[in-house]
Amino acid sequence: MSIYEDYNKASRLYDNQRVAVGADVMAAMLQFYSGKPLEVLKILDAGCGTGNYAKAFIEMGAKQITLLDASSKMLDKARSKLKECKEKGMIAGIIEAKMPPMPFPDDTFDAVMFNVVLNHLDRNDNTFPNSVATLKETVRILRPESLIIISAMPDTVLTRVTWFTQLNMDLTNRFVEAVVPTLEQCEQMFHDAGITCIQKLNILGSDVFKNYYNLDGPLDEEWRGTNAYWSFATEEEIGVVEKKVKDLKARGEYEKWVKEHDHSGDTGILTIFFCKKNLSKPRSN
Numbered sequence: 320m321s322i323y324e325d326y327n328k329a330s331r332l333y334d335n336q337r338v339a340v341g342a343d344v345m346a347a348m349l350q351f352y353s354g355k356p357l358e359v360l361k362i363l364d365a366g367c368g369t370g371n372y373a374k375a376f377i378e379m380g381a382k383q384i385t386l387l388d389a390s391s392k393m394l395d396k397a398r399s400k401l402k403e404c405k406e407k408g409m410i411a412g413i414i415e416a417k418m419p420p421m422p423f424p425d426d427t428f429d430a431v432m433f434n435v436v437l438n439h440l441d442r443n444d445n446t447f448p449n450s451v452a453t454l455k456e457t458v459r460i461l462r463p464e465s466l467i468i469i470s471a472m473p474d475t476v477l478t479r480v481t482w483f484t485q486l487n488m489d490l491t492n493r494f495v496e497a498v499v500p501t502l503e504q505c506e507q508m509f510h511d512a513g514i515t516c517i518q519k520l521n522i523l524g525s526d527v528f529k530n531y532y533n534l535d536g537p538l539d540e541e542w543r544g545t546n547a548y549w550s551f552a553t554e555e556e557i558g559v560v561e562k563k564v565k566d567l568k569a570r571g572e573y574e575k576w577v578k579e580h581d582h583s584g585d586t587g588i589l590t591i592f593f594c595k596k597n598l599s600k601p602r603s604n
């Protein structure tokens with residue numbers, strides 16, 4: 320389970336907000352690096368949530384997707400969303416499991432993707448042991464010449480790019496410090512797990528969130544309920560956010576403030592890492 324978000328609860332509203340942004344780029348990269356069409360690739364969507372990325376991959380031609388998540392309710396949503404695909408045999412399995420470990424034999428998949436998942440595995444430990452262990456497991460279950468796709472919202476996005484995370488910087492700094500690896504820490508994590516990042520790109524814009532520009536969102540519990548950042552906040556920290564929004568609104572300065580603090584169009588919100596496993600074995604601890 321995520322160490323700070325109750326995804327069984329969040330599953331109810333998750334799809335109101337989230338979109339499978341970058342799935343097209345991921346599919347293209349996968350085919351480019353493997354030299355094979357999507358149809359023949361065995362893909363694991365690890366931390367699949369409600370199955371948005373799996374669905375996008377199937378719509379692009381994937382025929383052998385396995386879904387795994389720790390939340391039974393997120394998986395229920397995925398099951399109903401992908402019912403027809405499952406009946407047509409495009410889903411190899413839908414598995415409830417908490418990573419690490421990963422419940423598959425060695426050399427099973429051609430690709431494993433983690434979309435906004437790894438930041439849910441560790442808290443207050445900047446060696447990120449669960450993420451490293453999960454990536455080591457990924458190395459084990461991947462065939463040679465396979466691809467690992469990891470998407471994440473890096474620390475700098477939270478501190479400088481998304482407008483709503485700048486409403487309470489004490490909260491954001493606490494969140495980042497506890498659960499969000501820096502780019503350098505990601506590189507270290509990859510090194511420790513025995514994988515190498517071969518491509519890294521940012522998706523410009525805020526499309527990963529459907530209601531990103533709902534300026535009243537920070538005052539709305541339902542809007543906040545679709546982003547794990549808010550579940551990390553104490554009531555007091557939410558109070559600071561609400562007061563700031565109300566004060567800015569009362570002064571007629573809120574829209575201007577949001578424009579000044581939103582940089583999603585310049586740098587993007589989502590970073591995607593494309594990694595390969597190293598030829599030699601990862602060092603043991």
Ligand SMILES: C[S@@+](CC[C@H](N)C(=O)[O-])C[C@H]1O[C@@H](n2cnc3c(N)ncnc32)[C@H](O)[C@@H]1O
Binds near residue numbers: 393434440547
């Ligand atoms: C932000 S959601 C991302 C869902 C999906 N990948 C997407 O992009 O729409 C994070 C997901 O990771 C799952 N998760 C968190 N910790 C996990 C763990 N230790 N093992 C398996 N899944 C986990 C949660 O249940 C949740 O569905």
